[in-house]
Amino acid sequence: MSISRRSFLRTTGTAAVLSLASPLVARAQTETIKVGGLHDLTGALDMIGIPMNQVFQLAIKEINEAGGLLGRQVEGVIYDPQSNMSLYSQYATQMALRDRVAVVMGGITSASRETIRPIFHRYETLYFYNTQYEGGVCDRNEVTLGTTPAQTVARIIPYAMNLYGKKVYTVAADYNYGHITSAWVKRYVEENGGEVVATEFFPLDVAQFGSTISQIQAAKPDFVCSAMVGSSHLGFYRQWAAAGMKDQIPMISTVLGAGGNDQIMLTPAEGNGILSSFGYFEAVDNPVNKAFLERVKAEYPTNTPVVSEISECTYEGMMIWADAVREAGSIDRDAVRAVIAQGKTYDLPAGQVTIDPQTQHAIRDVYIAELTDQNFVIREAYPQSPPLDTQMVCDLIADPDANVHHEISL
Incomplete structure (x- = not known):
């Protein structure tokens, strides 16, 4: 009904109707679209959460500088759960019910994800989990961009x-x-x-x-x-x-380098020679990544984060969600999910990333890199690696109402 009403106002030009509607239209155009950031800014995992939050805010800034979404600016709603599961639960509920955010980027550990994922599923708030993890989540309300064991x-x-x-x-x-x-x-x-x-x-x-x-x-x-x-x-x-x-x-x-700052907290004498495998390293050689790292440095010149898979995937999550909002013409969860479920491919700093409709995990390039003087040097690349482990247990095409974390039987 709201679409036909807006169409009516555009086509009729009726002054009386327009004058009555204009305060509502003006308010709708000035209201921000709220997006949630739920990352550990203090606590045991703050060295991972802080870069995630920095890149989350950069993505919001870039979206707004490009004109925002649907004629509105995007506003970040940020909480610090302090690596505390009770705070994760509390803030997830606040984001969904009080703040009414359109989407949430957040969670680091599997425990934090499994604390907040059911909350967002229950309250129909779209959720992006951007951390490499053990695989097995099958939930159409969650988009999972981090790598799984079958990929790394x-x-x-x-x-x-x-x-x-x-x-x-x-x-x-x-x-x-x-x-x-x-x-x-x-x-x-x-x-x-x-x-x-x-x-x-x-x-x-x-x-x-x-x-x-x-x-x-x-x-x-x-x-x-x-x-x-x-x-x-x-x-x-x-x-x-x-x-x-x-x-x-x-x-x-399987973890060192995932958060970004951990490798620079080790001296070369402590870290040189360690091998890691992820879906992103700063050393990824493509024009999109080079431009992305330049923007990160320009935004944070004095406290430049080392960008890891987890923080880069947080940026991916914001950009994929924003693309889906533009295509859907709406921030409505189901409309946005319908776009994401198409399985589009995106050119991102990590390389090409495709959303697998079966699992809503990422099909992505995977790299093996060696830590050398606090930087990772890529030794091997494996293009377009699918999340085969999660595909073993999850089929959201056949069961779109799934809401489970499978502990995959080995």
Whole structure:
């Protein structure tokens, strides 16, 4: 009815009707479109959340400088959940019910995602999860842009085994991501004829790893695979180097570099030679990325973030959502979801990104890179890698009402 009314006003030119409607039209044109940013700005994962928030705000600025959306400016509604699940729940509810945001970008850990995802699903608020994770989310209300193990772990494990050997020791964070990713590591090691000699898990606040380093020395693996997360776990890499182990046993990581600032918190002596695999590194060589990094530096000249997959995917999320709003001609969730479900391909800093209609995860280029003097140097690239793990358990085309996180059976 509102569309036909606007059409009527445009075509009739009736002065009386126009005069009555104009205050409503003027207010609609001046109201902002609110978008939510829910990133850890303090707490255990602030070194990851702060760059995500910086790029989130840059994306809003760029959208507004390009004319906004639907004749309106975009306004960021930002909360700091402080790596606290109770605050995640509280702020997600506020965003959906009080702030009435059109979309939310947020969450870092799987625990935070699974705290807020059901809230946004219940209150019909579109949600973008932009973090690399363990795979398995099947929810048409969520768009997932970060990489999954089938895109990254499946690449880096055989690559490392060809370089170093077949005996692997895994250390990981003690929550969903660490446990499930470690299971994928074991699967891919065994598929390539190797053996995981041990796996250890550590809570996010653990910062001392002397006994574990001694156990690794005794086990004599060909390399260590780390799925450690957060600032406390950086102590593992520091203590590993201090024990003289870095030059004895190589290391790969499924996490280091995901947040951006972690690699610059390690000295070259502590970090050089570590391999990681993600869907984005600053070293990606294309014109879109070069221009993007220049804009990031111009926006934050004194506190320039190191852009990682997680922060770059936050930028992707805003741009993909904005494109869908323009095409839909509306911020209505279902109208925007219908555009996203078409499976469009976008040229973004990371390369070509396609939304897989079956899972609403990203099909994207994946890279293996080596940490060298606090920068990642790309060693291999794997174009257009699909999220095969999540495709095993999720089909939103057949079941568009799905709302579940599958712990994929290995």
